[in-house]
Structures are given as C-alpha cells and as structure tokens.
Amino acid sequence: MSSGIIIDAEPKASQGPGAAPSERGAISGGGSARSWLGARLNPFLFAVMAAAFLLRLHAASGTFLNPDEPDAFVLPDLISEFTDIDLNPKLSPEEKEKAKSGPG
Numbered sequence: 001m002s003s004g005i006i007i008d009a010e011p012k013a014s015q016g017p018g019a020a021p022s023e024r025g026a027i028s029g030g031g032s033a034r035s036w037l038g039a040r041l042n043p044f045l046f047a048v049m050a051a052a053f054l055l056r057l058h059a060a061s062g063t064f065l066n067p068d069e070p071d072a073f074v075l076p077d078l079i080s081e082f083t084d085i086d087l088n089p090k091l092s093p094e095e096k097e098k099a100k101s102g103p104g
Helices: 020-027 030-062 071-086 093-101
Strands: none
Touching: 071 093
16 A cells, blocks of 8 residues: 655755755855845834934924914814803703804
8 A cells, every 4th residue: 555655766966056955055155145134134124213213202202292283172062162062051942053153
C-alpha cells in the first residue's frame, strides 16, 4: 500500500547558479547589511511616524477652537439657546417655534 509520499533521492548541487539564497548572501557579503537594516527598520519607521505626529499636533494646537473663529462655536450656542426656549414656561408652542426660526 502506498502512502502518497514522494522522496527525492537525488543529491542537490551546492555550487553554481542554483545555490540556496542563504549561501548566495554569505558569498556576496550582502547578508550583514540586510540584517542590520532589518533590525533597525521598524524603530526607524516608528521614530519617523512619531516625529510627524508631533509636528502635526504642534501645527494644529494654535488653530483648533481658536476664539478668533466664531464659526466653531455656533452649534453649541444654538443648542443652549434652543434649550432655553424649550424650557421657558411663558412661551406657547407657536411662540417657541417662532423664536427658534430666528429674527425675521
């Protein structure tokens, strides 16, 4: 009975153009440079990303919710005004709708 396993009994040549990649790297001397770069690439990329994030954070710190830009505060003011109108017991429902629609 056959188990379906094929065994390659021919010896492989250890020299020539078909040499294994680990042998080629050791022969050409490029293995040490690749291992050096591979060991330092992730920390380097992390440092670059961290520096970019800090630069972006610094650039955005002076512009977000700047008091010189009143458009950033319009929605919170509208919500507080609508709440004040809704909670005013002196206004009828029609007057509340008229007050919410604004002047004019």
